[in-house]
Amino acid sequence: ENTPVLHQSVFIDVGTVSSLQAHNYRSNGSDLRLTARYEGNYLYTGIQDAGKTHGKGNIVFTIVVPKNNGGVRLRRRTDQASGQQKATVYVDGKLAGTWIDPQRNDILRWYDSEFEIPASLTHNKSTLQIKLVVDSFNDFEYQVLTYD
Numbered sequence: 001e002n003t004p005v006l007h008q009s010v011f012i013d014v015g016t017v018s019s020l021q022a023h024n025y026r027s028n029g030s031d032l033r034l035t036a037r038y039e040g041n042y043l044y045t046g047i048q049d050a051g052k053t054h055g056k057g058n059i060v061f062t063i064v065v066p067k068n069n070g071g072v073r074l075r076r077r078t079d080q081a082s083g084q085q086k087a088t089v090y091v092d093g094k095l096a097g098t099w100i101d102p103q104r105n106d107i108l109r110w111y112d113s114e115f116e117i118p119a120s121l122t123h124n125k126s127t128l129q130i131k132l133v134v135d136s137f138n139d140f141e142y143q144v145l146t147y148d
Contacts, residue, residue: 010063010144015050025061029054036109051140059132063144067126070147071119077140080111087132091121
């Protein structure tokens with residue numbers, strides 16, 4: 001029996017211009033800086049990060065993945081104080097689903113949200129264009145994890 005294994009293939013630091021340029025990241029978002037804490041074991045550790053806050057519009061970026069991947073997981077650091085974040089996700093122009101973060105926490109604000117992209121949209125491709133159609137959204141980093 002083969003157990004799927006995840007490997008990080010891409011890291012996008014939304015607060016760093018060179019990272020945005022390397023992944024052709026485009027949006028109409030405004031810059032945002034935040035020092036906040038996660039829920040759980042590290043709730044006393046403040047982490048400072050820079051990212052973007054988005055109103056209605058699109059976030060588009062390009063990622064490189066292993067061609068023989070078995071699907072992709074997007075993991076996004078978000079500030080959950082804004083609550084009710086939602087995006088319609090497209091991969092190379094094809095609908096992948098809706099990314100919803102309904103929770104809200106004004107005190108322990110950092111949250112790592114995940115969205116699964118099925119292998120039917122990623123297999124035999126080494127480059128993927130991700131498009132997020134958003135109403136209210138924020139992002140600080142993306143970890144792109146691929147399944148073996």
